[in-house]
Amino acid sequence: MPSQPRSAQPTTVLHLVQPVDGGVARVVTDLVRAQTAEGLRAVVGCPPGGTLGHTARAAGAEVLTWRAGRAPGPGLPAEIIGARQVLHRVRPDLLHAHSAKAGLAGRLAARGSLPTVYQPHAWSFDAVGGATGALALRWERYGARWADRVLCVSDAERRAGETEGITARWSVIRNGVDLDHFRPGEPDPDRDRALARAELPLPADFPADGPLAVCVGRICHQKGQDILLKAWPELLATVPGARLALVGDGPDTERLRRIAAQSGAGVHFAGAAADIRPWLRAADLVVLPSRWEGMALAPLEAMACGRPVLVSDVSGARESLPPGQGRLCLVPPEDPTALAEALGRLLAGPRLLAELGEQARQHARTDFDVRRTTDAVTGLYHELLGRPRPLNQERISR
Structure with a gap:
């Protein structure tokens, strides 16, 4: 059977992620779940271990191994090569890089070759001081050229980036939570x-x-x-x-x-x-x-x-x-x-x-309904890709 034309295939989003536990992993899992439900093909590239691989797969994503450490160091060239290999295998329509390490390796691997969203989930230069912090800030200023959008989860996070001299095309979409899951157990x-x-x-x-x-x-x-x-x-x-x-x-x-x-x-x-x-x-x-x-x-x-x-x-x-x-x-x-x-x-x-x-x-x-968050992120993808969203999707009002 002949392969399906690329234009007829579902939009593919590659989420490149370094943290495999905690808030970033939960955000990515929520995005994958919503995007899969909307008919997108979601792929997650992340290190082994932690919870993300399991939860993202259960939410409908294909999960590929991308080996990366939390801190910068001599392993960076191999991490960039690994990110490039994942990109070549997946051939995504859009790259969404989560956190500083994925933002670094992913943007260096792609270098503007496809629409790219970078989501810092807190700035790298806030996490380290001294020469390392100064180097992280220099990279964030330089690397912004390879992000079609820098996606912040709060206005304060965006303002912090602007204050530090990062010139970017910004979007702010606040985090949300599953209100059916997180709710009081009893009325009293x-x-x-x-x-x-x-x-x-x-x-x-x-x-x-x-x-x-x-x-x-x-x-x-x-x-x-x-x-x-x-x-x-x-x-x-x-x-x-x-x-x-x-x-x-x-x-x-x-x-x-x-x-x-x-x-x-x-x-x-x-x-x-x-x-x-x-x-x-x-x-x-x-x-x-x-x-x-x-x-x-x-x-x-x-x-x-x-x-x-x-x-x-x-x-x-x-x-x-x-x-x-x-x-x-x-x-x-x-x-x-x-x-x-x-x-x-x-x-x-x-x-x-x-x-x-x-x-x-x-x-x-x-x-803080997570449906509003995921809907806004998927809307951003379609904006960057220049593609209209399907009209038959029920969406929460903003």
């Missing part, structure tokens, strides 16, 4: 919280009805759990019954366990969780003291479950919060004292937490 928040805590393997010294803060995220320098642990003894001085659960794992886990052992009672390392919803629902407050972000998913997921959040004032944070909550729910990054004071104000006020949680739930349902 108190009952929802009690049932969630009963499900979880909480330590014996965690009171069933005591104030519980939960931090969800990869345990690493970016997410700032070390800042939270430095703040914790100050918090216990004002709210002695407070408890903290750190949900996730990562390279800093053992070091932070040692810090926690010296910081006072009431800190539990829960490890990675296949389903974080019970932890979110068990919380009185979800806290994420990141050093940098584009727009973190964990606060959006917590709000969708009806839980208030306390976040550091990094890119995307102000845009995540309900109007008016910034005064209470934002703290300066890398400031343990300010974090402890904010934790104390919130955890000591259950009625305030209930009010903030309801505002958060309504805000998430209004502003």
Whole structure:
């Protein structure tokens, strides 16, 4: 049988991705699921390991191995060659490169030979300092020429790029979450919280009805759990019954366990969780003291479950919060004292937490539906390709 003409084949999108866990992996999986449902051919090139290969395949993508490390280094030439090989095998209509490493290798491999979207998911130069940070910024300025669109997940992320001298064709499409998946388990928040805590393997010294803060995220320098642990003894001085659960794992886990052992009672390392919803629902407050972000998913997921959040004032944070909550729910990054004071104000006020949680739930349902996000990204693809979208697709109104 003769091969199908290229023009008659479905539009093929190659997602080149280095992080195989965490928020980037969830964003890519959501995009793949929506694009496959719309009739696009989605291919994911990513390193082995982690969750992305499995979840992307289950969402309908073809998954190919692209070997790449998180940090820059001597392996970059091989990573570029590997990206070029994936491009040659897939022959995509459009390349969507996610994160700094994929943005670097993917753009050097393609060099403008096909429509290219680069999505930093937080800027590389925020993650490193010194000579490495300066080199990362020089690359971002230079590499923008090989992106038909630089896609940011918050206005703050775009402004940060512009401020640092990156000249690009910009789009801003905010992250979203699956509101059917992330939602309160019970209409009554108190009952929802009690049932969630009963499900979880909480330590014996965690009171069933005591104030519980939960931090969800990869345990690493970016997410700032070390800042939270430095703040914790100050918090216990004002709210002695407070408890903290750190949900996730990562390279800093053992070091932070040692810090926690010296910081006072009431800190539990829960490890990675296949389903974080019970932890979110068990919380009185979800806290994420990141050093940098584009727009973190964990606060959006917590709000969708009806839980208030306390976040550091990094890119995307102000845009995540309900109007008016910034005064209470934002703290300066890398400031343990300010974090402890904010934790104390919130955890000591259950009625305030209930009010903030309801505002958060309504805000998430209004502003952060993942269907709106994925629809906008697919619309961007069609714009760059100069192809009309099929008219028979049902889409959420923007």
